[in-house]
Amino acid sequence: MRTINLNIPADLFLGSDAETAQAQGHRHFTTAAAAIRFAMEQAAPVSLRGALLKSGEHWLNGDDIRQIYHNDTAFRQSGAGARVFA
Template sequence: MTNIEMNARAALYLGSDWHNAKQEGSREFPTAAKAVRFAMEEAAPVSLRGARMIVGDRSFAGEDIADFYRSSAYPFERKVTRKYRPSRTARWLQKLNS
């Protein structure tokens, strides 16, 4: 798993795919930890499919955001236990690779 500075400013794009998320625009958060919390606890689960979180000059996809939420470095108490569900294409690729 990639590490990030949870106290750094973050921009969060949410949508059913990246094109949709980019069109919707970003939500700005004072910390990456708050962006992760919003994505996992407030946003619709379908929004993680096209999600991107920008922290500094680095970009993270929906699966990365879910990993940060489950990480021991996540500073807040978790309110829900929702698993990130990969897209059908990602699941199909996993089957091909196994």
């Protein structure tokens, strides 16, 4: 298991695949929680296929983003703190 602090800055890459996401560049967020919320609530669903989120030393893919958003009740309620995911 890995732990990610959702309160630190993050860069979000969105695209239909990882190559496209990196080629289009990143969008910077003041917190990883804000980046995850944006990816899940505002970005086009197809863009999660190639999504990458860099926060600190961690890289998350679209599946990781979905898992945190859907499975972490504390994240959905507050969007704060460090969370553990598989």
